[in-house]
Amino acid sequence: MKSFKIQVRVQFKDGILDPQAEAIQSALKKLQFKSVQNVRCDKAFLISLEAESETAAQDLGRKMANQLLANVVMENFEVEVVT
Amino acid sequence: MKSFKIQVRVQFKDGILDPQAEAIQSALKKLQFKSVQNVRCDKAFLISLEAESETAAQDLGRKMANQLLANVVMENFEVEVVT
Numbered sequence: 706m707k708s709f710k711i712q713v714r715v716q717f718k719d720g721i722l723d724p725q726a727e728a729i730q731s732a733l734k735k736l737q738f739k740s741v742q743n744v745r746c747d748k749a750f751l752i753s754l755e756a757e758s759e760t761a762a763q764d765l766g767r768k769m770a771n772q773l774l775a776n777v778v779m780e781n782f783e784v785e786v787v788t
Numbered sequence: 789m790k791s792f793k794i795q796v797r798v799q800f801k802d803g804i805l806d807p808q809a810e811a812i813q814s815a816l817k818k819l820q821f822k823s824v825q826n827v828r829c830d831k832a833f834l835i836s837l838e839a840e841s842e843t844a845a846q847d848l849g850r851k852m853a854n855q856l857l858a859n860v861v862m863e864n865f866e867v868e869v870v871t
Contacts, residue, residue, distance in 0.1 A: 706823070708825070714832070729833065729856070729857070732856055733835075733852060733856060736852075736855055736856060738837070738848065738851075738852060740789070740837045740838040740839060740848070741835060741836070741837045742791070742836040742837060742838065743835070743836040744833060744834070744835050744836075745833070745834040745835075746831065746832070746833055746834075747831075747832040747833075747834065748829065748830075748831065748832070749797070749829070749830040749831070749832050750812065750827060750828070750829055750830075751826075751827070751828040751829075751830065752816075752824060752826070752827050752828075753824070753825040753826040753827075754821070754823045754824045754825060755823040755825065756823060765821065765823070768821075769816060769819075769821060772819055773812070773815055773816060773819060774812070
């Protein structure tokens, strides 16, 4: 078993309204950042774990995302091995 | 003015307790992901904006992070130009 660090990045699917992003965008406008056109808020989970191989680590990340980290109805996710 | 997309990535400073990350870690253990050693939850803001140059876009991102996106007492941030 080797140690890996994976990143699971979760973002809303296209067309899903993100009230947090909208609130941030309007707050930025009020703070005079007039040139802002769009804001998106993603979540990034950095997970240190032990696995047999890089592929196994990535598979574990995908399972975690499906079971817990992402709401797959509304969100997409990407898993990458960082180190 | 050109269009840029910047990413402001916000994470807790070392030593700051992150209850969300702890809850996720314990939930992953309960779901039988026994090999998980550590979990960190970052926020990533993707902002489309107009600026004179890449440097100006990055500067704007830093200002936004200091004023709104990050709590600089507890959090660090990094700004990068994505496109």
